[in-house]
Amino acid sequence: MAALQKSIDKRNALINATIELVNNDGFHATPMSKIAKMACVSPATIYLYFENKQDLVNKTYIEVKTSYTAYAFATYNETMSVEEGFEVIWKRIADFKLKESANAMFLAQCDNTPMIDEESRQEGIKHLQPLLDLWARGKKEGIIKPLSDYMLYA
Amino acid sequence: MAALQKSIDKRNALINATIELVNNDGFHATPMSKIAKMACVSPATIYLYFENKQDLVNKTYIEVKTSYTAYAFATYNETMSVEEGFEVIWKRIADFKLKESANAMFLAQCDNTPMIDEESRQEGIKHLQPLLDLWARGKKEGIIKPLSDYMLYA
DNA sequence: ATATAGAAAATGAACGTTCATTCTTTTTTA
DNA sequence: TAAAAAAGAATGAACGTTCATTTTCTATAT
Numbered sequence: 221m222a223a224l225q226k227s228i229d230k231r232n233a234l235i236n237a238t239i240e241l242v243n244n245d246g247f248h249a250t251p252m253s254k255i256a257k258m259a260c261v262s263p264a265t266i267y268l269y270f271e272n273k274q275d276l277v278n279k280t281y282i283e284v285k286t287s288y289t290a291y292a293f294a295t296y297n298e299t300m301s302v303e304e305g306f307e308v309i310w311k312r313i314a315d316f317k318l319k320e321s322a323n324a325m326f327l328a329q330c331d332n333t334p335m336i337d338e339e340s341r342q343e344g345i346k347h348l349q350p351l352l353d354l355w356a357r358g359k360k361e362g363i364i365k366p367l368s369d370y371m372l373y374a
Numbered sequence: 375m376a377a378l379q380k381s382i383d384k385r386n387a388l389i390n391a392t393i394e395l396v397n398n399d400g401f402h403a404t405p406m407s408k409i410a411k412m413a414c415v416s417p418a419t420i421y422l423y424f425e426n427k428q429d430l431v432n433k434t435y436i437e438v439k440t441s442y443t444a445y446a447f448a449t450y451n452e453t454m455s456v457e458e459g460f461e462v463i464w465k466r467i468a469d470f471k472l473k474e475s476a477n478a479m480f481l482a483q484c485d486n487t488p489m490i491d492e493e494s495r496q497e498g499i500k501h502l503q504p505l506l507d508l509w510a511r512g513k514k515e516g517i518i519k520p521l522s523d524y525m526l527y528a
Numbered sequence: 529a530t531a532t533a534g535a536a537a538a539t540g541a542a543c544g545t546t547c548a549t550t551c552t553t554t555t556t557t558a
Numbered sequence: 559t560a561a562a563a564a565a566g567a568a569t570g571a572a573c574g575t576t577c578a579t580t581t582t583c584t585a586t587a588t
Binding site for chain 4: 405406407417418421426427
């Protein structure tokens with residue numbers, strides 16, 4: 221058999237510990253040793269799953285961002301009108317912030333600090349493509365001018 | 375004469391260095407030595423003006439938040455209608471983010487991370503009182519229901 | 529006005545701690 | 559049994575803060 225001995229559970233535990241500890245203490249104030257402890261793992265073990273601390277937080281970001289966008293676009297499809305599309309996505313985003321508040325808080329921290337590498341940040345933005353497309357569609361249809369004022373804040 | 379020998383210029387230089395460096399590198403990734411260097415001061419001198427690093431960033435936060443709210447409410451007065459009040463404040467906030475982007479970026483980082491002490495955070499919120507009052511007034515007047523959906527994001 | 533003494537301010541070096549990462553050894557897996 | 563995974567201890571660098579010393583300021587006495 222192949223050699224995927226490394227446990228996916230352990231990886232997930234590390235990701236989750238990272239989210240919780242970064243939320244509580246901030247990125248630089250959370251030692252690798254604390255992440256290890258919360259994931260019931262030795263500090264050295266983290267380096268079997270991630271290159272280093274920066275890589276750990278980058279990968280965590282991508283993972284959470286992916287689940288965020290999946291959630292946001294779950295009820296949306298391209299046949300909707302622009303208005304309906306925005307409304308549907310908007311509600312899902314609000315929902316996400318309520319129901320997955322830890323994840324949302326983590327993303328907020330990532331998106332408002334220099335803690336994530338530029339490369340991973342770009343990667344995260346890619347997943348928002350459907351929203352940008354919808355925006356472009358709205359512009360092309362020349363509708364919802366007043367809305368754009370509010371949207372500036374998204 | 376009294377002994378206010380400590381220079382207000384030096385204090386401002388420290389505050390400004392803090393804003394710029396925290397914006398670029400994040401709170402825990404900016405050493406006191408770097409702040410000192412940018413403010414043309416010895417590291418030890420910082421401790422004549424602030425108790426410690428936490429106190430420095432707390433005070434910086436209060437200062438920026440105060441200037442933010444002053445800016446936001448500059449064109450507002452209580453005789454305005456609720457709608458007009460919101461619009462006027464809204465525009466000033468957007469303006470602030472454009473014209474004082476470094477300050478706005480710093481506030482975003484403070485408000486989305488655990489870097490500021492709870493006490494200073496509360497102190498900062500106090501300055502937003504006029505906005506909360508306006509909100510209460512809007513509710514009492516029972517108007518602008520649809521707006522509240524968007525406002526959730528402020 | 530000037531010189532000077534005492535206090536406040538400023539400094540650079542030093543201290544002690546913390547933390548990311550690596551090294552060596554042990555355990556687990558196939 | 560051999561290779562991968564995991565562990566805990568060790569390492570070296572970085573940083574916040576303090577210490578001992580020097581510099582600057584100011585208020586008074588000449």
